[in-house]
Amino acid sequence: MSVSVTSETDSQFRNPLVEDDTGLEIEQDDTEERIEHPFEPEKVKIRTVNIVVSQMVERIKFEEIDLAPDFQRNRGIWSRERKSRLIESLLLRIPIPVFYVAADRNEVWSVVDGVQRMSTIDEYVTGQFPLERLQYLTQLKGCRHDALTRPLQRRISETQLIVNVIEPGTPDEVMQNVFLRINTGGMRLNGQEIRHALNPGPVRNYLKTLAESNEFIEATDGTIPPKRMDDRECVLRFLAFYIEPPEKYTTSDLDGYLGRTMKRVNNMSAAELSGYEADFRKAMRAAHCIFGEDAFRKPRAEANRRRPVNKALFETWSVSLASCSSKEIEFLIERSKDVKRRLSELMAEDTDFDNAISYSTGLPSRVRKRFQAIEQIIKGFV
DSSP: OOOOOOOGGGSTTOOTTOBOTTSBBOOBOOSOOOOSSOOOGGGOOEEEEEEEHHHHHHHHHTTOEEOOTTOTTTSSSSOHHHHHHHHHHHHTTOOOOOEEEEEOTTOOEEEEEOHHHHHHHHHHHTTOOOOOSOSSOGGGTTOOGGGSOHHHHHHHHTOEEEEEEEOTTOOHHHHHHHHHHHOOSSSOOOHHHHHHHHOOSHHHHHHHHHHTSHHHHHHTTTOSOSTTSHHHHHHHHHHHHHHSOGGGOOSSOHHHHHHHHHHHHHTOOHHHHHHHHHHHHHHHHHHHHHHGGGTTBOOOOGGGOOOOBOHHHHHHHHHHHHTSOHHHHHHHHHTHHHHHHHHHHHHHHOHHHHHHTTBOTTSHHHHHHHHHHHHHHHHHHO
16 A cells, blocks of 8 residues: 655644654644635636647657656556556547646646656557556557557557646646646655656755765665655755744745745755755764664654654754754764653653644644754753
């Protein structure tokens, strides 16, 4: 089973102490979803276009459709059987669901809903897999595209596809809301995957590089697989609250805040990016030296079972440690047992802190609470 760990609004009613298959603790939202700044309906600009499969394949060939190839989850999610059944649907003239894309000024489309379907059609037409385990057209078992008769090839290439295009200039908050509403696939995009689709540019590779760094992998004990980009969201949450102090976070829109951070990173100089990367790696090394395999996790519960990585603790400790001097980090490492003991006491004694890292963690009051509490722990030792 694949469970999407996303922002707080996606995890409503879930047990905050349950670990999902991403290796992260699931956060629970105990507040109703709210829209603090409603947008005007006329800002939703979506047009519907009809294209045929051959046009879609040509667009992909010339990179006029961005399938976001560094989405870790794009490839390998669908089985060969499921891919074959989609192609069989085309051959049987069974309509398939509509696609949703966002267009830029040059009419390059970024696919947000329909990546698997579009990728599968392109892979088959370009000869990347044979058909198998078909339900009706069993005589085509083992056939690649070039082995089909010309009438069957034409049936695929001339299949009409419906594409809903979100036009350029549509405000980001509008696109984010639209994507969440139309995200209808069998495996829903999570918050970071949507932000990734909305923000092409250097930031994609930057987050990937930091998430694949030895320091991050060692600090998290390799328990956050990259498949759904949860590792990149952890890195992004560090950047968001390190680039801009937590006190400046004043809305409950964590998704939007993270999205704006991606845009800022896209516009940074090489020197700025290098500086933040160095501080991130420093924080990861410090966390590993202080907490060992328990870094960014709540204190162990009964039976000494290790907890999963907690996103709120990750952002708080990583930002706080990145802000420390080398000498201060040395003090914390020397007193690591006392630091861990103090964190356990804080969890047991301060319900507000526990809530701040478990429920509705995007609320400004809870962001301030957890950063202030960790800051006090650090001050107590350095």
